[in-house]
Amino acid sequence: MKAIFSNYLKELAPSLKKLIDELSSDYDYVSILATDSKGFSMQASQRNKSLTGETMMTERGCVVRVYKDGLYSEYAFNRPEADVSAMASRLKGILDDQISILKRTSTEVFDTAKLEDEPCELFVEMETDVMPEDADLGALMKKLKSYSDKAAGLKDYMVDAVVSAKSTHVCKMFLTKNRDMRQSYVYTEGSVVAIGVKNGKNSMAIQGVSDRSGVGIIDGLEEKAELAAIEVGEMLDASPVVPGEYEIVTSPEVTGLIAHEAFGHGVEMDMFVKNRALGAEYIDKRVGSDLVSMHEGANVVVDVASYAFDDEGTLAGDVTEIDHGILKTGVCDALSALRLGTKPTGNGKRENFEHKVYTRMTNTIFDSGESTKEEMIASVKKGYYLEGMFSGMEDPKHWGIQCIVARGKEIIDGKFTGKVVSPVVMTGYVPDLLGSISMVSKDRESFGTGGCGKGHKEWAKVSDGGPCLKAIARLG
Amino acid sequence: MTDKIVEILRASGADAFEVTDTVTLAYEFYFIKHKLDQNRVRDVEHINVKVLKKLEDGKVIGSASGEIYPTLTEDEIKSEIDKLISRAENVQNPFYELNKPVEFEASKNSDIDVSKIAEDFVNTMKEIPETDTEDLNSYEIFVNKNKCRFINSEGIDVSYEYPSSMVEVVVNARDEAHEIELYRMYEGGTCDKEGLKKDITEVLKYGKDKLIAGPTPQLGKAAVVFPTSDAVMLYHYFAGKSDAGFIYNHYSDWEIGKDIAPKAKGDKVTLKVLRNLPNSSKNFDVDEEGAVIKDTVLLENNVPKTFCGGRRYRCYLGIEGSSMAYNYEVSGGSKTMDEIRSGKYLEVVEFSSFEVDSISGDIAGEIRLAYYHDGDKVTPVSGGSVSGSMFNFVNEMYMSKEQRQYDFCLIPALTRLENVTVTGIE
Numbered sequence: 001m002k003a004i005f006s007n008y009l010k011e012l013a014p015s016l017k018k019l020i021d022e023l024s025s026d027y028d029y030v031s032i033l034a035t036d037s038k039g040f041s042m043q044a045s046q047r048n049k050s051l052t053g054e055t056m057m058t059e060r061g062c063v064v065r066v067y068k069d070g071l072y073s074e075y076a077f078n079r080p081e082a083d084v085s086a087m088a089s090r091l092k093g094i095l096d097d098q099i100s101i102l103k104r105t106s107t108e109v110f111d112t113a114k115l116e117d118e119p120c121e122l123f124v125e126m127e128t129d130v131m132p133e134d135a136d137l138g139a140l141m142k143k144l145k146s147y148s149d150k151a152a153g154l155k156d157y158m159v160d161a162v163v164s165a166k167s168t169h170v171c172k173m174f175l176t177k178n179r180d181m182r183q184s185y186v187y188t189e190g191s192v193v194a195i196g197v198k199n200g201k202n203s204m205a206i207q208g209v210s211d212r213s214g215v216g217i218i219d220g221l222e223e224k225a226e227l228a229a230i231e232v233g234e235m236l237d238a239s240p241v242v243p244g245e246y247e248i249v250t251s252p253e254v255t256g257l258i259a260h261e262a263f264g265h266g267v268e269m270d271m272f273v274k275n276r277a278l279g280a281e282y283i284d285k286r287v288g289s290d291l292v293s294m295h296e297g298a299n300v301v302v303d304v305a306s307y308a309f310d311d312e313g314t315l316a317g318d319v320t321e322i323d324h325g326i327l328k329t330g331v332c333d334a335l336s337a338l339r340l341g342t343k344p345t346g347n348g349k350r351e352n353f354e355h356k357v358y359t360r361m362t363n364t365i366f367d368s369g370e371s372t373k374e375e376m377i378a379s380v381k382k383g384y385y386l387e388g389m390f391s392g393m394e395d396p397k398h399w400g401i402q403c404i405v406a407r408g409k410e411i412i413d414g415k416f417t418g419k420v421v422s423p424v425v426m427t428g429y430v431p432d433l434l435g436s437i438s439m440v441s442k443d444r445e446s447f448g449t450g451g452c453g454k455g456h457k458e459w460a461k462v463s464d465g466g467p468c469l470k471a472i473a474r475l476g
Numbered sequence: 477m478t479d480k481i482v483e484i485l486r487a488s489g490a491d492a493f494e495v496t497d498t499v500t501l502a503y504e505f506y507f508i509k510h511k512l513d514q515n516r517v518r519d520v521e522h523i524n525v526k527v528l529k530k531l532e533d534g535k536v537i538g539s540a541s542g543e544i545y546p547t548l549t550e551d552e553i554k555s556e557i558d559k560l561i562s563r564a565e566n567v568q569n570p571f572y573e574l575n576k577p578v579e580f581e582a583s584k585n586s587d588i589d590v591s592k593i594a595e596d597f598v599n600t601m602k603e604i605p606e607t608d609t610e611d612l613n614s615y616e617i618f619v620n621k622n623k624c625r626f627i628n629s630e631g632i633d634v635s636y637e638y639p640s641s642m643v644e645v646v647v648n649a650r651d652e653a654h655e656i657e658l659y660r661m662y663e664g665g666t667c668d669k670e671g672l673k674k675d676i677t678e679v680l681k682y683g684k685d686k687l688i689a690g691p692t693p694q695l696g697k698a699a700v701v702f703p704t705s706d707a708v709m710l711y712h713y714f715a716g717k718s719d720a721g722f723i724y725n726h727y728s729d730w731e732i733g734k735d736i737a738p739k740a741k742g743d744k745v746t747l748k749v750l751r752n753l754p755n756s757s758k759n760f761d762v763d764e765e766g767a768v769i770k771d772t773v774l775l776e777n778n779v780p781k782t783f784c785g786g787r788r789y790r791c792y793l794g795i796e797g798s799s800m801a802y803n804y805e806v807s808g809g810s811k812t813m814d815e816i817r818s819g820k821y822l823e824v825v826e827f828s829s830f831e832v833d834s835i836s837g838d839i840a841g842e843i844r845l846a847y848y849h850d851g852d853k854v855t856p857v858s859g860g861s862v863s864g865s866m867f868n869f870v871n872e873m874y875m876s877k878e879q880r881q882y883d884f885c886l887i888p889a890l891t892r893l894e895n896v897t898v899t900g901i902e
Binding site for chain 2: 045097107201202204240276390395397
């Protein structure tokens, strides 16, 4: 079935177009992004159930972007007035107050050219299985509780299993004088957080599912629940890793974390504008071994960040960032592209209508290789198979990388010893890490259950992943 | 709009309800160097509604929540509330009652001029003492005027206003060979001009030192001193373990009156919830469920005195007179700052991201800049990581007598953990 576009936005469109006309007499460029995204978030654990109508991307509101005298300004609102002239007056009045602050403080403007407004009409309703509005939430809650019961009852050390499902019907409309772009799609994610305790020590393991589809994928949590319960046991019995440099084989999830933190944030080109990314100096230079190729874009895979156009009305893309170890290009929002003299890549995203656009990742994925996971493990003399991720942090200026990985399974002479270390802090210099990649597996996966911040804010949905990688890394 | 929603809720099949209406006017300014990249305004209202429905003769209660958009018509609001009631029937938890009204002295609302506060920030950032080699790469200023009204079916109806602000700053330092950056995010109520200038000036100095930083040595186990806002994460661990939700769900095994680390030989933690902290962005009279916030000791010398948290969990645990925690204070310890900074230790002033897992207590962070004190010698170092678990560190941690405030947390200015795993790169 198709994800039907919002009636609210359809009805709002004529007055927003009038607002664009009204503002165009005062500003040289006017665009409006209007959103109406509905969904639900539900959770069942051993002692709790909850259900809200909010997810990371549920919202209803508008943001107007205007341009004049080299400066872009924005006004975000969610109470549109019937009187369009009054709305325009309020917007102008409040932005003028901001301009008066700039004048009083003698602030210069970072002069930027005017965006082009090439004509474009687009109407996309993507396929899905179940709309969040139509999902049987009573049945779904029972399902989540049964998964929680199954995981919690599996082992004596289990104290809880928090099972959650979130589904969002995203509707966005981008309007200018010459553009009318509308898209509607559904994405869903689910997770199991298994929590255990042994000898006073708590630990947890996380498993998840995600896709640009409806709640049908939540069935996949049943086997994940059991897996998470077993993994938390391994972590409760784990010892700390002896700090040092090791051969590693990464699971596709950890591969995704490396992709995201290494050359995901590192080539977001709004960072190039601020001279905050070393990547700008390395275009067409080697940053990894020949086995390393990486793609980024909403069209790279189908997952939670696979849309038709971004929040500035740029069509979704598929960018080859690294080609056989050579850094080819980054990804770019529309304003950064103007400033850098390049083309936008469909990566201009907002946390929601209230937030500014930044260059953001969508789906960031390493290409597959020729090896099997088994061959890779057999080739390790002394090292770890790394799986499960907690968090990561980018450092585009210095190409440092921080990945907090859930656990490492020891490999000696090509075989698992049964010993597990946890947690594992993997750090290093990105070109050293990517340069050390010596094997890449044939299969690959994407993961979209988490959120991505820019610095420590601006949370957005992304997916990342790839195949298993064999490399050398510093663990602590 | 809120009154209309309350009227519809009273006439609906809901047995209880909560409504929170937040109106925000925000001014935002984004700078590259000191040139304005973009200016923005947020002018929004968000109304969140929670409905509760008694089920199984009142033994259990169902609940569901969602946002009621200010654009909805009366019929659409009725439909949304009916949907919430229907959803609530699928979410059954043991019965509890919402907070009831109590007398309290409301804080006086001062006039919040979002435009004036924003201008103060713009002026302050221009006064940072930059040099040819240490300067600001970029910064973003966010200033909010928030008006909040909370109503529930038990008769609570409170309104309050508060300012909140945030500045994100990226600092550069350079020499002939290369350029480095450091990152800070400052949050608070209004513009603390002197505090901001003092802190960013300190970061500019760190930038200079990062240029000459050597590789972090392989220290194995070492004492680590936390002198920045990263220490807040250490104390969030104690606040999290004192949360009624964590206790109820068995994520924390802390018990009232039972020492959390009986064999601890260092300083012991005393943690207090505060209703007000000067210039905090979280100076509220009531929590988000309408419970009046009072100064409350949660942990005294490592012994839990009560637990904070949401009404439902407090009700299940039989805890009265508490609320959710926003502002908190950790008392100073037994040591002077000089005593904390003695012997061999690593003082970390910049992590890529410092994380403390609230359930396991595991800590982790990549070192962007630290000072290794090896007797009389002090060496700036970079790279590698710190790791370990608060579960163990609580047995020997030391805190300075002096305190320092980071937005809603007043904590010891210096915190020292012993036997931290330090993975170097030397």
